[in-house]
Amino acid sequence: MFDLPTFTQVLVIGGGPAGSTAATLLAREGFNVTLLEKEIFPRYHIGESLIPSSLKVLDLIGAREKIDAHGFQYKPGAHYCWADESWDLNFSDLSGNFTYSYQVRRDEFDKLLLDHAKSQGVKVFEGVEVCSLSFEGERPISAICSLTNEKSQTKEICFDFLIDASGRSGLMSTRYLKNREYHTVFQNVAVWGYWKNTKPFDKGREGIIRVESLKDGWLWGIPLHDGTMSVGLVIHKTAFKEKRSKSLKDIYLESIAESVDLKQFLETGELVSEVKSEQDYSYTAEKFASQGYFIAGDAACFLDPLLATGVHLATFSGLLAAASLASILRNQISEDQGISFYEKTYRQAYLRLLVIVSAFYKNSKRESYFWQAQQLTKSQGGDKDKLQETFLNLISGMEDMSDIEEKSEQLFQDASERLRENWSLRTKQLSNELDRTGQEKLIASNQFMSKFHSLFSLSQESAVEGFYIVTTPQLGLAQVN
Template sequence: MDQSTQVLVIGGGPAGSTAATLLAREGFEVTLMEKEVFPRYHIGESLLPSCLPIMDLLGVREKVDAYGFQVKRGGYFDWGGEQWNLTFGDKFEDLTFSERFVDNNYGYQVPRADFDQLLLEHAKSQGVTVLEGVEVKRLVFDGARPRTAVWSPAARDAQTQEHETGFDFLVDASGRAGVMTTRYLRTRRHHEAFKNIAVWGYWKGAKKLPVGPEGAIAICSVPDGWFWGIPLHDGSLSVGLVNHKDTFKLKRQRGASPDRIYREAIDECPAIADLLTPAELVTSLRIEQDYSYTAERFTGPGYFLAGDAACFLDPLLSTGVHLATYSALLAAASLSSILRDEVGEDEAQDLYERTYRQSYFRLLVVVASLYQQYRGKDSYFWEAQRLTLNDCSATDLKQAFVNVVSGIEDLRDAQATLDLAMDAGGKVVAEEFRSTNTVDSMPPEDHELVQARMQFFHSAMVSQDVRGLCVVTKPRLGLARP
């Protein structure tokens, strides 16, 4: 089955299915290859409001709303001895890609097997050629530009005949496996401060969280890490413990099993322990590395890295699906304009690189700030205000925090012209100077925060070549200078 396509997408998760669907709806020929056969299990069940406007663009919003997923209108933090609610506010109405008014003040709590399959089936309905159960064995390059994928059935008992698919552009949405970054580029950098281990399982019969907004995720710190508690529409509660790998390794060396580590941590967390008092663990525990990382470059000749293939962030703020769908939107808009000869490839890739990297490092800074539990919640709100390039009153710090951790700030940046970042140049330079001049006085464990903050401000400085570009959705998806 040798063939060719305009755009090849590797990976059928939210990043891949979103990019493929958006491109297909623009009239381009798109082929998506996925190693697994859906539905398949995946962690990352808590979605942010930023996903909703993108679902409008996909034409899948009504399908998702009708599925019955648990609506999530915010979160509850029991963090570092302080408790507070995070409610997705009423200031998101300007972020709709629909002709009608829609409520964008919520996210979802989703079993990813169901949600990801829904998105992939929708991609098929929009004209994407989807090949499930196939593995990309290798890529063939013309210089530094990938041109052909060599693939075969992924099943062990399947015939091993290889096939080739040529393409003009590649969207690598292959997740943490990272076809381009791990096999060819080898440019992935791990963040030493966020090499964590997650242990989680699913409980039945748990109490409902007595505080917080409807469907809230519970985020609770414990002495050696933190817990998530995510209510799902089937009545189960996803409960996960995140420890640094060194802490987890030390406990294992002292003879503690993963089950013991997990249950002893529950006993140290009153909020989670109370929810689970009447409940029963109905699954075996799962264990996974949550090592945060970023690739040195998110784009290159003929390719875009999207979602976890480009970067992965600690799950503290539930940003996985946001970064996946947001990067997919940026990639699809960039490719649409490239393929229509509206902008040059280098110009579009510069915008993608800057915008996606800025989003990642803004969230990394907030996560790093939260890990410094001794600073208190007011400092987290101040940090968010510093990372906001849009107008934000210093008296409305909590709203700045909500905008950042809900992903809404990223969507606003993408829709605004890049003049915004240039106009914010004074703030950028001042904050970069501040970060540079404090790094020597900070303890080593805080260097990751400072470095991430400096990366964010560097990415906010826009080159003259892409000044004024923004993502547009009307009359069609692409990049433009209004």
């Protein structure tokens, strides 16, 4: 029988990037942390492309040298071939020591993070599944667990706080809260495989991700350190169903043949894996935190993979949860304050990325993406170079990292109920006005931007105590003076 403790201060469910980040940070602060992962790592996971904000989190958890040393493919930026336009994004244009990222094999990357968590004092149990949770009122207080492959024997572990990082299965939001909302706009299917002997990308651009739009979707091409290239198709479910008389492999190969940019690099290549698929529906939970729990990573929300922000949102939410919880456990702030900070900060990061992805699906010109990025950030100035810089900061995740470190950006509106109401309204509006029948008009309009900003008003009349993240001398939240 597995040697599970009977009590832990913090129970983390899930050993992916969100769970391992939160657990590692809390353990490094001296808290008693137990992490349960139902799989035994390494385990396969799609989502290989990282953005530069991940480096900041890797620095905070002390794992950057390990990741650098592993030999993952260096990622200097991205190339977009979208809506009859092509352009490059160069991470070298970012400031500081965060001017690159990685293309990773997620089975290897996630195992490195989980093993690092163990080395930092996290009690990690792999192959252990949470069967059920017990509550005191609405507060989770204990979990019944079993071995994933042997459920006849169970053990109970009690905890003070829960971090649900259980991935897309979403233990809290789908089984107990039942508060997951799907975006009708982004009901896509992802289809992918791995290639060898492909042509290298343009000289000086080795390691970039290439993204190309198609009539019914878009393609990604990601070179990996083992000599393979991950090539994927994202297609709307309606178009996918229309093609289902063909095999999955035929749908995949025919879509690649329709491309202009990416197919040239696959001319010498060989598909060396089975073709896999997954429903790629974007969603969000109605709330990300409440008394006794935080929901992190894909368990809280999932965004279309167009901008490769999945690991960013996972590690970012892990950082937010750890900082909020550290200050709560030290009695530096109230639980309600920590919950409010987490909820609003994580939701803001998710929603503004959602806006940019929506603009891409509208097939706008690139200047409109840049302009919208500025409307969603604190940046000023309207010349083309400044707008592109703002866009780069936003989709690299560095804008999110900057926000939580700057006092002036943390006076979020204390209106959780209004936020949920507006979110529900906005989702309905997006589904009505951005469906696939040609009514695509809301995202680029001033009307949309005003509605979006109403969710995040910084007016003094509605603001409450503001907080920002500090990392020295301790990780936690500090209050705006």
